[in-house]
Amino acid sequence: xxIDEPIPPIPESEALDPRKVALGALLFDDPRLSGDGTVACxxxxxxxxxxxxxxxxxxxxxxxxxxxxAPTVFNARFNxxxxxxxxAATLEDQIDGPISNxxxxxxxxxxxxxxxxxxxxxxxxxxxxxxxxxQVVNIKDAIATFERSLTTPDSRFDRYLKxxxxxxxxxxxxxxELFKMYRCVACHQGVNIGGNMFAKIGVFGDYVADRGNPTExxxxxFNVTGRSRDRHVFKVPSLRNVALxxxxxxxGSAKTLDEAVVxxxxxxxxxxxxxxxxxxxVAFLQTLTGELRGxxxxx
Amino acid sequence: xxIDEPIPPIPESEALDPRKVALGALLFDDPRLSGDGTVACxxxxxxxxxxxxxxxxxxxxxxxxxxxxAPTVFNARFNxxxxxxxxAATLEDQIDGPISNxxxxxxxxxxxxxxxxxxxxxxxxxxxxxxxxxQVVNIKDAIATFERSLTTPDSRFDRYLKxxxxxxxxxxxxxxELFKMYRCVACHQGVNIGGNMFAKIGVFGDYVADRGNPTExxxxxFNVTGRSRDRHVFKVPSLRNVALxxxxxxxGSAKTLDEAVVxxxxxxxxxxxxxxxxxxxVAFLQTLTGELRGxxxxx
Numbered sequence: 001x002x003i004d005e006p007i008p009p010i011p012e013s014e015a016l017d018p019r020k021v022a023l024g025a026l027l028f029d030d031p032r033l034s035g036d037g038t039v040a041c042x043x044x045x046x047x048x049x050x051x052x053x054x055x056x057x058x059x060x061x062x063x064x065x066x067x068x069x070a071p072t073v074f075n076a077r078f079n080x081x082x083x084x085x086x087x088a089a090t091l092e093d094q095i096d097g098p099i100s101n102x103x104x105x106x107x108x109x110x111x112x113x114x115x116x117x118x119x120x121x122x123x124x125x126x127x128x129x130x131x132x133x134x135q136v137v138n139i140k141d142a143i144a145t146f147e148r149s150l151t152t153p154d155s156r157f158d159r160y161l162k163x164x165x166x167x168x169x170x171x172x173x174x175x176x177e178l179f180k181m182y183r184c185v186a187c188h189q190g191v192n193i194g195g196n197m198f199a200k201i202g203v204f205g206d207y208v209a210d211r212g213n214p215t216e217x218x219x220x221x222f223n224v225t226g227r228s229r230d231r232h233v234f235k236v237p238s239l240r241n242v243a244l245x246x247x248x249x250x251x252g253s254a255k256t257l258d259e260a261v262v263x264x265x266x267x268x269x270x271x272x273x274x275x276x277x278x279x280x281x282v283a284f285l286q287t288l289t290g291e292l293r294g295x296x297x298x299x
Numbered sequence: 300x301x302i303d304e305p306i307p308p309i310p311e312s313e314a315l316d317p318r319k320v321a322l323g324a325l326l327f328d329d330p331r332l333s334g335d336g337t338v339a340c341x342x343x344x345x346x347x348x349x350x351x352x353x354x355x356x357x358x359x360x361x362x363x364x365x366x367x368x369a370p371t372v373f374n375a376r377f378n379x380x381x382x383x384x385x386x387a388a389t390l391e392d393q394i395d396g397p398i399s400n401x402x403x404x405x406x407x408x409x410x411x412x413x414x415x416x417x418x419x420x421x422x423x424x425x426x427x428x429x430x431x432x433x434q435v436v437n438i439k440d441a442i443a444t445f446e447r448s449l450t451t452p453d454s455r456f457d458r459y460l461k462x463x464x465x466x467x468x469x470x471x472x473x474x475x476e477l478f479k480m481y482r483c484v485a486c487h488q489g490v491n492i493g494g495n496m497f498a499k500i501g502v503f504g505d506y507v508a509d510r511g512n513p514t515e516x517x518x519x520x521f522n523v524t525g526r527s528r529d530r531h532v533f534k535v536p537s538l539r540n541v542a543l544x545x546x547x548x549x550x551g552s553a554k555t556l557d558e559a560v561v562x563x564x565x566x567x568x569x570x571x572x573x574x575x576x577x578x579x580x581v582a583f584l585q586t587l588t589g590e591l592r593g594x595x596x597x598x
Contacts (some may be wrong), residue, residue, distance in 0.1 A: 181502050181503065181569065183482045183485055184568075186482055186485050203480050206482060269482075270480065270481075271570055
């Protein structure tokens with residue numbers, strides 16, 4: 001069935017070096033990567049919170065407020081670029097951002113290297129895998145390898161795509177059909193049901209102006225390219241596990257899935273959708289929650 | 300500019316064997332390809348009528364009424380398949396259809412070969428190009444080569460795509476933006492602004508039932524595949540030169556561009572669009588008229 005659908009299921013993960021995955025997991029949880037020792041990667045990308053956190057904008061080192069909603073780390077490997085504005089091409093490149101951002105980890109690579117090299121166990125663990133021990137490139141490699149292990153296959157929707165017609169209820173199937181009919185799928189497409197293109201938020205209306213209090217972050221991809229047509233353009237976010245990752249949008253302004261769908265319909269499609277259709281689409285979105293390492297995700 | 304757009308301009312045509320093009324043109328106009336000598340390819344694919352005719356359904360040999368609207372031969376080479384139901388993969392394969400269809404040319408290849416081989420000039424013309432003279436494969440090659448020469452580049456829209464910002468008026472540009480915003484472009488995409496995918500006519504409503512008097516031809520691609528999900532599925536038609544090819548749809552039921560856009564909005568998008576937006580979209584569609592061999596198309 002999958003071949004005729006605009007969304008393929010999450011593929012089986014290939015073998016990753018288990019030593020790198022384990023070391024990456026340690027580093028992911030390590031607050032020494034932040035300047036004041038209060039923030040680790042996991043602070044904003046919590047495995048128990050859909051790979052994200054529950055805040056509109058995350059709290060960084062020193063209590064600083066981030067400028068955008070933390071995207072989930074789950075399935076991030078399938079995104080065609082990282083960050084809301086797509087400014088990093090790879091998971092490895094992405095790591096530079098939070099490490100040095102004063103509103104996130106507020107540190108620097110020399111500082112991180114210094115702290116980690118004081119830890120004999122870390123030194124040994126790195127040297128077992130990497131000839132040159134604790135280096136920036138190796139830290140990134142370990143963390144990115146760990147992140148590549150964070151795929152969430154086997155959602156009910158994926159089971160449906162693979163041919164299990166009973167994996168979805170009739171209401172959820174109707175929601176998927178509506179998702180395609182309303183052309184949500186025109187942007188939320190591919191294996192991540194998003195994450196493979198950029199789009200402007202606010203096609204049929206000025207989302208940013210209507211919401212009020214515009215910020216520099218609202219400029220989106222414009223901040224990367226400087227092209228005026230990239231104002232308010234963002235990477236289309238993945239809808240995988242979307243039921244777990246409220247609040248929604250780059251600004252975290254939508255508190256519920258219902259609200260998010262209504263706002264998308266208004267600004268991206270220029271229409272109101274009926275309550276019945278809304279209920280069905282949300283029911284479909286709730287089938288996108290997958291499993292991590294064979295276990296159901298925390299809800 | 301073209302690289303960021305979902306529609307590329309028509310490319311420059313490559314060199315075609317001018318002897319084949321000339322022979323194909325002769326054959327295209329030759330009523331001996333029909334059983335009763337009253338119909339040539341050009342009867343339904345008239346260069347002065349947008350490469351089509353002005354009828355909802357064409358008149359074939361013996362005055363028979365065709366079952367679908369004749370699609371234009373212009374730019375047919377860019378379609379991913381031929382016929383409304385996509386049953387022919389190539390221009391060469393397509394020719395078999397009208398030759399033998401009793402509602403079109405009502406002939407057969409042995410009959411056509413017999414007639415053409417009586418014509419000394421034709422025999423000589425074929426032998427100059429093809430060692431084995433008048434053969435079905437050579438007739439098809441010549442006609443298909445002629446058809447490949449029938450591209451219509453340099454529409455105002457293509458000039459706009461190539462960077463001539465002044466080629467479109469502000470209203471026409473607004474129409475193009477709406478064409479994208481309403482996601483018309485989700486189906487009418489690629490170099491032919493259509494012709495590269497199949498789609499069901501009647502997504503938000505039962506177009507065929509609402510129109511009444513359903514025919515076998517309304518089953519569309521179902522007639523090719525026998526799969527129930529292919530009922531009412533057709534090749535998305537090209538919008539190139541669409542201002543010249545009324546009436547519209549596989550059944551020729553829409554008499555004007557305005558009507559066609561309103562019906563598409565209703566059945567494919569499930570919405571009404573404002574008169575202002577309709578006017579702009581139609582203004583955009585009128586910029587899709589190209590040139591044939593460097594000359595404006597007859598309007």
